[in-house]
Amino acid sequence: MAMLSRPNFLNARVWLLFLWLCWLGDGQRAQAQYRPHQDLGALFADVQLKPVFPDSKTFPDCIPLAPPAVIAQRYAQEKDQPGFDLKAFVARNFQLPPQPGTNFTSNLDATVETHIQRLWPVLTRQPVPEESSLLALPKPYIVPGGRFREIYYWDSYFTMLGLQVNGQTELIQHMVDNFTHLIQTTGHIPNGNRSYYLSRSQPPFYALMVRVLAQEKGKRVLAQYGPALQKEYDFWMAGAQDLSSQTQASKRVVRMPNGALLNRYWDDDPQPRPEAYKEDVEVAKASQRDPQEVYRHLRAAAESGWDFSSRWLADGAHLTSIETTNLIPVDLNALLYHLEVTLAEVARLNGNQGRAKEFIQKAKKRKEALLLYCWNPQEQFFFDYHWVKKSHSPVPTLAAVFPLYFCMATKAQAKGVAQKLEADFLQTGGLRTTLQHTGQQWDAPNGWAPLQWMSIQGLKAYKHKALADTVAQRWIRQNLRVFKETGKLTEKYHVEQAGQEGGGGEYPNQDGFGWTNGVLLRLLKDQNGRR
Structure with missing residues (x-):
């Protein structure tokens, strides 16, 4: 829901009815904008910290049975009453995340190839609007499984490798189109199609997905998705224009000592992750550091897909020492090199040789910088580079x-x-x-x-x-x-x-x-x- 101010002539009950009618009348917009960690106020934090659910991801995925503002007001009115039961309140006001019914059972006598072919329909979700944190997508898609009830960015590329083997070109097309839709509507591909993932992405595999589709449908597919590829690149390079000798880093871009631009993982929102709220609050408290700094590093690690790993830990052992945004990751910059090469190829397909040359030069500079800063000649191995300490990660x-x-x-x-x-x-x-x-x-x-x-x-x-x-x-x-x-x-x-x-x-x-x-x-x- 967009923020609305209450007209003076409306009393509270009429206002709540008005909100409810808005919710019912504009379900598509409501679900796209419902952000439980923001819209539920104190209720969200209390449910997550108690915790009401053993898995912190459950509550952000629940479906509110009334507009969030209505539920939040109910909570404010009821929570201090004698005998108030938070778990019962949640049960009255929210529906648990849907679990698609299935009678699927594994046949251990069948080959694993047959097992996987039988699993694809089980993991496929149809584009059915849902008034929750789930962002609607226009076409069917594959979810990872288990607690992961939505599409995930970098997971999907590796899923497509199997879909390609099984000749599921149409489903690959649907998934590429869904990611293109997310780029067009949100400006990037979020971690997953949940509103609470909108502040971050995941390793940029979109160009590789488009190449999988091009293998099945021809090279012109690259040109077809060229605008979305460019928008993906613009997302990762946002902030580059703000860099100087005095400002070394902005968002996901870092200016290296030799002037080259390399990238890091980042998240635009330095708050606890809604899907791991209790865990993040506990880590920040135990760290005795600035909580926003810790939350930023935790979220950046989630953007990396490697949540969590010793590669992000200053002491190599404890999550309280996390410092993700201080590191130039090898994998991210290799993926962005490939995106630059792909954009050069798109420009050539479109007959724009000047633009092709521009992206070839960007790719060349990134490659040179990655080899300069991430290659450790003593260890004969690639390492993340700590741009603050100006040294390799150990x-x-x-x-x-x-x-x-x-x-x-x-x-x-x-x-x-x-x-x-x-x-x-x-x-x-x-x-x-x-x-x-x-x-x-x-x-x-x-x-x-x-x-x-x-x-x-x-x-x-x-x-x-x-x-x-x-x-x-x-x-x-x-x-x-x-x-x-x-x-x-x-x-x-x-x-x-x-x-x-x-x-x-x-x-x-x-x-x-x-x-x-x-x-x-x-x-x-x-x-x-x-x-």
């Missing part, structure tokens, strides 16, 4: 494979990365995400499908085929072992032990699971194609 991570995936590294650099992957990261079930055991989910012993894919393809690009095949085989085997034991394909895996699911982090390991399904299906196809 935490080696699988983000180092992104320059290989996009063919930005030299052959010697790729060899160094491959040797470290084999010596330190490779385990019985695939590649672990970092070498640190912190209890955070984006650290050892966990392995994740998107990072296995990027690593395998990056190694292949530099002719390290034997190691790439070893990683692929071990990851496939780990997935299949867990599937045979549990009937599930999960969000992450414990790669240091055979047949173990992953763990750690803010919530239990989730079943489904979009990007695991997509990467596994593609790896199996590649493996079978070589036989």
Whole structure:
């Protein structure tokens, strides 16, 4: 709801009725603008901090049964009355997030390929408007599964790899169009299609999604989505015009000592994440730091997709030391290099050679800066760069494979990365995400499908085929072992032990699971194609 001032001649009861009629009469606009953490005031904080629900994401996803202003006023009137029950109040005023009904059961006698094909309809959501924090999308889409009831940005690229194997070109088209819709209506692709995700994005894989579609429908697809690709780029580069020798960073852009522009993860809202409100408040309190500073770093890590990991922690161990925005991430800048290359290609397709040259130069400068600041010649490995301290992060991570995936590294650099992957990261079930055991989910012993894919393809690009095949085989085997034991394909895996699911982090390991399904299906196809 837009903010409305109450006319003097309306009493409170008539005003509340007016709000309710507005809510009913303009459901599409209402759901798009409903932001529970803002619209519910003290009620939201009280529900999250008590907590009423064991998972902090549940309440932001609930559907209000009356306009938020009405519910907030009810709460203010009732909360101090004797015998008030907050949980009962929530039950009267909100509907739990819908759980699509399914009688799906795993058939352990079937192949995993068949299992995944049967899962796609289960994970598909139709574009049905819902008066909640969910942002309506025009076309069907795939959700990851479990507690993740909405589309997620970078997950979707890896899901598309599997959809491509299964010939689901129309669904790929729908998902690309949904992300294009979000760019056009919100100015960027949010973390997911929830109002509480609007202040941040996720790793920019949109250009790679468009390329998947172009593989199926022809190169002119790139030109078709050129305006949206440009708008995506503008979002990541916003603030660049404000940089100078006195102002080194603005939003997601950082001016390096040599004048080059590189990017960092960021979030425009330095408040606790609504979907992890209690957890963020507790971390900020325990840190004894400026809470807004801590919230900004937590949210920036959520934008990275690596929430959370020792790569963002100043002491390498404790979330209270998080400093995400002080780091220049290897993966983000490799992805933006690819976006610049893609925009150059779009310009060429449109016959605009001057603009193509402009983006080639941007890509060249970014590549040179990434190699200068993120390559550690002593370690022979790519590291995030701490632009405040002007030094490399001491935490080696699988983000180092992104320059290989996009063919930005030299052959010697790729060899160094491959040797470290084999010596330190490779385990019985695939590649672990970092070498640190912190209890955070984006650290050892966990392995994740998107990072296995990027690593395998990056190694292949530099002719390290034997190691790439070893990683692929071990990851496939780990997935299949867990599937045979549990009937599930999960969000992450414990790669240091055979047949173990992953763990750690803010919530239990989730079943489904979009990007695991997509990467596994593609790896199996590649493996079978070589036989």
